[in-house]
Amino acid sequence: MAETAAIHDMNKPMLGTLLHQGVLRIVMQRPERMNSLSSEMMAALSAELTQAAENPEVRVILLGAEGKVFCAGHDLKELTAARAEADRGRATYTRIMRQCSDLMQQIVRHPKPVIAVVTGVATAAGCQLVASCDLALATDTATFCTPGVNIGLFCSTPMVALSRNVAPKHAMEMLLTGESIDASTAKEFGLINRIIPRDYLDQVVQKYAETIASKSSQTLKVGKEAFYRQLEMPLSDAYDHAANVMVENMLARDAEEGINAFLQKRKPEWTDG
Structure with a gap:
């Protein structure tokens, strides 16, 4: 397209x-x-x-x-x-x-x-x-x-x-x-x-x-899915789920790139991974 x-x-x-x-x-x-x-x-x-x-x-x-x-x-x-x-x-x-x-x-x-x-x-x-x-x-x-x-x-x-x-x-x-x-x-x-x-x-x-x-599409996907899933959970389960999502998100290439870009004061280059 x-x-x-x-x-x-x-x-x-x-x-x-x-x-x-x-x-x-x-x-x-x-x-x-x-x-x-x-x-x-x-x-x-x-x-x-x-x-x-x-x-x-x-x-x-x-x-x-x-x-x-x-x-x-x-x-x-x-x-x-x-x-x-x-x-x-x-x-x-x-x-x-x-x-x-x-x-x-x-x-x-x-x-x-x-x-x-x-x-x-x-x-x-x-x-x-x-x-x-x-x-x-x-x-x-x-x-x-x-x-x-x-x-x-x-x-x-x-x-x-x-x-x-x-x-x-x-x-x-x-x-x-x-x-x-x-x-x-x-x-x-x-x-x-x-x-x-x-x-x-x-x-x-x-x-x-x-x-x-302009954001990482992988990050948006992860965040959107987590948002709707945690809404239906009890509070403690929601925090457990969100914490696990954060851990996996931190290990993603785009999170590494985004954090490095922020610290280096430059625009991130997303790979959507």
């Missing part, structure tokens, strides 16, 4: 990608369907993430969308159509919910940092998508909600990602009321990291991502 080259795979018309300075931009391109997480969209995103994991040129991933809606969650027309099946859609719903859960976990377990770039509405599983990313940047016009309760369908799977990002009472407020929150409230809740003026979004986001991309 060549630097600065725009890529549009005709086999994946739902996505557009651009790789520049180690930063891969993935853009959902179905604004007419509100970039909903249809089975096809989820398959396309998963395939792109798999390719990015295997591509050493990709160091950071930006996930954005065209149009006024970042992602409207599951494709309700697709789900409703399945009711005509003999089992009233049970098998289809099981498959789609599993596919969605696998995609969210793929993001969390991805070896590269994944950053959501939200310029519009992120609702239901779309909000889940934002919460599943490692970081999230948004414009001041972005909004977020988990409105399933309004249509008799509690946002149970979005709840998993949401409750791991924001305080329990904030999560329950979003889940029980189904009301939208603005970018400022989302930042206060801890759902997003920064709010960026729309006019400066592209350059600020690129610089932000390039700052992360």
Whole structure:
């Protein structure tokens, strides 16, 4: 995948990608369907993430969308159509919910940092998508909600990602009321990291991502994996795990290079090892 080259795979018309300075931009391109997480969209995103994991040129991933809606969650027309099946859609719903859960976990377990770039509405599983990313940047016009309760369908799977990002009472407020929150409230809740003026979004986001991309990719991989693993552990187990990670990290070539570069007051030369 060549630097600065725009890529549009005709086999994946739902996505557009651009790789520049180690930063891969993935853009959902179905604004007419509100970039909903249809089975096809989820398959396309998963395939792109798999390719990015295997591509050493990709160091950071930006996930954005065209149009006024970042992602409207599951494709309700697709789900409703399945009711005509003999089992009233049970098998289809099981498959789609599993596919969605696998995609969210793929993001969390991805070896590269994944950053959501939200310029519009992120609702239901779309909000889940934002919460599943490692970081999230948004414009001041972005909004977020988990409105399933309004249509008799509690946002149970979005709840998993949401409750791991924001305080329990904030999560329950979003889940029980189904009301939208603005970018400022989302930042206060801890759902997003920064709010960026729309006019400066592209350059600020690129610089932000390039700052992360300039680090050792091996160090980022080790750190990201350790971060999510220790979150689920009791305190003493978390410290034991983190200590073991630190020992192995200290023995890595990039740690040796980084420490030497710091002591010698020079820029490190990463080998990603």
